[in-house]
Amino acid sequence: MRRYIRLVGILFKFKLSRSMIYSGNFWMAFIVDFFLFVFQLVAFVSIYQFIDTINGWDLNQMFVFIGTFSIVDSMAMGTFFFGIINLPEKIRTGSLDIMIAKPIDTQFFVSAESFNPGSLFGIITGSCMVMYGLSSGGYVVSMIQVLGYILLLIMMYLLFYSMMLIVRTLAFIFVKINTLTQVEDSVIEFAFRIPGTAFKGISKVIFMVIIPYGLIATVPTEHITNMLEPSQWLIVTGITLFFFGLARFMFKFGMGRYTSASS
Amino acid sequence: MIRVNHLKRDYYFKEKEPGFKGSLRYLFKPKKVTKTAVKDFSFHIKKGEIVGLIGPNGAGKTTLIKMLTGIIPPSEGTIDIMGFVPSELKDDFRKKYAVIMGQKSQLWWDLPALDSFQLNKEIYQIPDAQYEKNLKELVDIFEVEAFLQKQVRQLSLGQRMKMEIIASLLHDPEVIFLDEPTIGLDGVAQKQIRKFLKKVNEERHTTIILTSHYMEDIKSLCERIIVINDGEKVYEGTYQDLVNKVSPYKIVEVVFEIAVEVLIELPVEYMEKNPYKIKMKVDKSKVNEVVGQLFNHYAIEDLAIEEEDITDVVEKIYRDI
Incomplete structure (x- = not known):
């Protein structure tokens, strides 16, 4: 375990050095993420000028939601996101070969290989937004609640990771999965950026359980704004563990079917 | 291992x-x-x-x-x-x-x-x-x-x-x-x-x-x-x-001191032949005999015996084996 932590440190240092070589790209990641954050904020503030709540959520809760979304999204973008989205290309071109030959877990190597330090700034802006929403909404938050919120953020980060990885492991079988990743992009746009409370009936089952992107920013928000029932912790933990296990299984299954590419 | x-x-x-x-x-x-x-x-x-x-x-x-x-x-x-x-x-x-x-x-x-x-x-x-x-x-x-x-x-x-x-x-x-x-x-x-x-x-x-x-x-x-x-x-x-196995020949190249108009009969395959120089493919078992005959009959300025060109050998390996 210590070895893997050291490796994360080294890979992060390398990516930071690399990012600083291409300073334009480094600041671009920060600027793009910041503007996405602002656009989302402006969109919801505009909507709330005409209504008081969206299915029971007021503007302050929405601030917490946007902040939470921004934190999880930045954690993902700053760590595994670019490594995972490159997996199908590595499978198609055979560049995964060199990674498989290294004496470390290949899934770990693929996931940790493309850190994007510039994106991590979003954690700060997201946290500020969460604190602003909580403060202007008059929420009194205990230390236990904060720890629970952090735990849920980590779980949702793992869920996001698992969902992305599961889709891309299909490249071990089909090689090209562009259509599938485009569908996934749309689902993320639709289900991840909109509070889960907006889903009803069958859409709730789909986006909160089957492809649970709807949980990712919603559940920590509900917890910190006192809306999450204790029983939901069990469901969320179960869903996270299930998808994390499924992602691991799919990766291992895919590795057994890996055919590389002609040299 | x-x-x-x-x-x-x-x-x-x-x-x-x-x-x-x-x-x-x-x-x-x-x-x-x-x-x-x-x-x-x-x-x-x-x-x-x-x-x-x-x-x-x-x-x-x-x-x-x-x-x-x-x-x-x-x-x-x-x-x-x-x-x-x-x-x-x-x-x-x-x-x-x-x-x-x-x-x-x-x-x-x-x-x-x-x-x-x-x-x-x-x-x-x-x-x-x-x-x-x-x-x-x-x-x-x-x-x-x-x-x-x-x-x-x-x-x-x-x-x-x-x-x-x-x-x-x-x-x-x-x-x-x-x-x-x-x-x-x-x-x-x-x-x-x-x-x-x-x-x-x-x-x-x-x-x-x-x-x-x-x-x-x-x-x-x-x-x-x-x-x-x-x-x-x-x-x-x-x-x-x-x-x-695939190349039973050696390449023998001979440069004569004076022009040779008529060559003796040799068990070889000529690759180049002119009055001053000959280049030929010789069965490995017959190299000594051929070289001996040439020394007996002609004044030789230079002689080189080499393996067949490596690229040709490779081609033969893939074609013949």
């Missing part, structure tokens, strides 16, 4: 026929094709041997290397390397070998090679003292100290390949798999890499398995060669035995 028995590797793919109709058929009812890249392949390699795998493009050499390193599993057959089954991908196994693929890099493109070495140090858990010692030794041999801090993308192909080799050998692997290590390199760099591999093999008793299109690599390095064609092993033995 390496025992490979009845190895087979199948690839399954869908074949598309030409034209629009073919595309439609491919979409709804594709024709499934099985290609066997390696067939019933067996061989053993002892510790410290250098073995060359040669064969034309698409013969199955790289597939074989990928199965030996565990990158892809075999469809049938067994591989035992130092007691490990490669496809299980145990860390302890992967620490014992290095694979160098001429067309695939393990170096970080935008960072100095030294950073990639540092990463390998952590991945392979190389103790500080061993890392420092090996790095110094390898850098000295390849004379690349001046380039260690340079971004990899700014290095020449030859310098990059040397860095690849250094990165692969820092952990003292017991087996090195090299897939086309000298591809695209100039003659000087090729020679340097060959010299280095020989040295590593002699000093550390490292087992080396090499594929190369450059017969000079194979000829100067490998004690034993395995020829693979269409996935099958077609020859296993020494380079010289193979050359004798």
Whole structure:
């Protein structure tokens, strides 16, 4: 375990050095993420000028939601996101070969290989937004609640990771999965950026359980704004563990079917 | 050390026929094709041997290397390397070998090679003292100290390949798999890499398995060669035995002191013939007799006896075996 932590440190240092070589790209990641954050904020503030709540959520809760979304999204973008989205290309071109030959877990190597330090700034802006929403909404938050919120953020980060990885492991079988990743992009746009409370009936089952992107920013928000029932912790933990296990299984299954590419 | 028995590797793919109709058929009812890249392949390699795998493009050499390193599993057959089954991908196994693929890099493109070495140090858990010692030794041999801090993308192909080799050998692997290590390199760099591999093999008793299109690599390095064609092993033995088998000739070139108008009858095949010079293909068993006759009948200024051109030999190996 210590070895893997050291490796994360080294890979992060390398990516930071690399990012600083291409300073334009480094600041671009920060600027793009910041503007996405602002656009989302402006969109919801505009909507709330005409209504008081969206299915029971007021503007302050929405601030917490946007902040939470921004934190999880930045954690993902700053760590595994670019490594995972490159997996199908590595499978198609055979560049995964060199990674498989290294004496470390290949899934770990693929996931940790493309850190994007510039994106991590979003954690700060997201946290500020969460604190602003909580403060202007008059929420009194205990230390236990904060720890629970952090735990849920980590779980949702793992869920996001698992969902992305599961889709891309299909490249071990089909090689090209562009259509599938485009569908996934749309689902993320639709289900991840909109509070889960907006889903009803069958859409709730789909986006909160089957492809649970709807949980990712919603559940920590509900917890910190006192809306999450204790029983939901069990469901969320179960869903996270299930998808994390499924992602691991799919990766291992895919590795057994890996055919590389002609040299 | 390496025992490979009845190895087979199948690839399954869908074949598309030409034209629009073919595309439609491919979409709804594709024709499934099985290609066997390696067939019933067996061989053993002892510790410290250098073995060359040669064969034309698409013969199955790289597939074989990928199965030996565990990158892809075999469809049938067994591989035992130092007691490990490669496809299980145990860390302890992967620490014992290095694979160098001429067309695939393990170096970080935008960072100095030294950073990639540092990463390998952590991945392979190389103790500080061993890392420092090996790095110094390898850098000295390849004379690349001046380039260690340079971004990899700014290095020449030859310098990059040397860095690849250094990165692969820092952990003292017991087996090195090299897939086309000298591809695209100039003659000087090729020679340097060959010299280095020989040295590593002699000093550390490292087992080396090499594929190369450059017969000079194979000829100067490998004690034993395995020829693979269409996935099958077609020859296993020494380079010289193979050359004798497919090329029973020597090339004899003679320059006369004075013009020779009429030549005596010789059991040869002429490649070049003029009054001052002849070049001919002579059966190896008749070289002494032919040369003796020429010395008896003519005043000879110069004489050269050589093996057949290596490129022609390779062509014959793939065609005739």
